[in-house]
Amino acid sequence: MKLILLGAPGSGKGTQAAYISDKYDLPHISTGDLFRENIKEKTPLGLKVKAVMDTGNLCPDDLTVELVKDRLNNADCKVGYLLDGFPRDLVQAVALDEISAPDKVINLVVDLSKIEHRITGRRSCQFCGGSFHVDFIGNVDNCPTCGEKLTIRKDDNPETVKERLDVYQTQTAPLIEYYSKQGKLININGDQSIDKVFEDIVKVL
Ligand code: ADP
Numbered sequence: 300m301k302l303i304l305l306g307a308p309g310s311g312k313g314t315q316a317a318y319i320s321d322k323y324d325l326p327h328i329s330t331g332d333l334f335r336e337n338i339k340e341k342t343p344l345g346l347k348v349k350a351v352m353d354t355g356n357l358c359p360d361d362l363t364v365e366l367v368k369d370r371l372n373n374a375d376c377k378v379g380y381l382l383d384g385f386p387r388d389l390v391q392a393v394a395l396d397e398i399s400a401p402d403k404v405i406n407l408v409v410d411l412s413k414i415e416h417r418i419t420g421r422r423s424c425q426f427c428g429g430s431f432h433v434d435f436i437g438n439v440d441n442c443p444t445c446g447e448k449l450t451i452r453k454d455d456n457p458e459t460v461k462e463r464l465d466v467y468q469t470q471t472a473p474l475i476e477y478y479s480k481q482g483k484l485i486n487i488n489g490d491q492s493i494d495k496v497f498e499d500i501v502k503v504l
């Protein structure tokens with residue numbers, strides 16, 4: 300099965316991706332995570348994208364497509380894929396259709412007025428990759444899964460979030476129509492509990 304998770308920043312893609320990947324044994328490919336790893340390791344790619352990522356804008360299409368193409372060549376993608384954060388604009392969507400077209404596109408729908416609160420309350424664990432909202436964890440300093448120190452992503456501040464939402468609306472939202480025309484789009488209400496959102500996704504897969 301080849302799946303795409305679509306949705307605004309903070310709509311819960313990463314959280315749902317972990318559940319889906321686990322249940323259906325699909326490789327979870329998050330371009331955001333791949334870029335962040337490259338930045339952490341100071342690779343040539345990481346050095347190229349760091350500045351633009353910090354502003355909330357998209358990394359260049361050619362670099363992003365190349366990164367995903369490479370990743371999809373790994374043996375674990377023989378069974379399919381679960382893409383989270385890619386494609387993010389029409390150029391990337393058209394490129395993916397040429398590389399390996401998706402079967403279904405899950406669109407997580409969340410009211411944009413709720414997004415800022417979701418993102419600015421996000422805490423991330425660099426060790427296990429977990430991501431949590433302060434509203435739901437008692438101790439906001441340590442990861443509830445592995446106990447390591449939680450951090451705030453560099454682009455999770457109010458100004459950058461505004462930019463990311465703008466980018467989403469102008470560049471990513473058009474993909475809803477693109478996949479809808481292909482008959483692949485499935486809308487899921489992302490404004491429910493994590494378990495309920497997952498339940499709704501499982502129903503349509
Ligand atoms: P979120 O979904 O919460 O916005 P991500 O971790 O998916 O966060 O992405 C963080 C940043 O990484 C984006 O703002 C962008 O700079 C970069 N990025 C991630 N995926 C892509 C992509 N497909 N194309 C271009 N840039 C990307």
Ligand code: ZN
Pocket residue numbers: 424425426427428429442443444445446447
């Ligand atoms: Zn952790």
